[in-house]
Amino acid sequence: MLNFLSARVSNLFDKVPPATLSSTAFLLVVGAALGFGLPLGLDHPYDWAFHGVFFALLTVSLSGFFQGRALPAFVIALLLAAGGEIIQGKLGYREMSAADFAASMIGALSAAGVLSIRVPAPFPAEELSFIERARADRGLRD
16 A cells, blocks of 8 residues: 555656746745744735735646646645644744735635636647646647
8 A cells, every 4th residue: 555655656746847846845945934934024015915926826836736737736725825824823923814814815816817727729629728838839748
């Protein structure tokens, strides 16, 4: 059983581009550092803008794990935003904020919306997502 799970996880990461792994890892480390340790000292509305932009970038980065599909990336980003706010509420020097979560959700939803845009393909029978079209334009294949 353990070998089966190990092979499945290994296959998952074999298909993910290195840029996706590195950008997601970078965003998760920066997000954890800023969310739980190093306060930026931003006042509202700049803090909300930071939440929105950060979770939009995280959603785009996570979509690389799912071949550009937006829904699973959005759900994971939303769970990370909720988990981060819950953890901040447990820390003595941070506070949980529904407004911060809403800003995170708006950012993630905006990115998911852009990722879901379908671009007309050169052949009428096909529809490609924005990411698939960009990859095709650059000559990249799965």
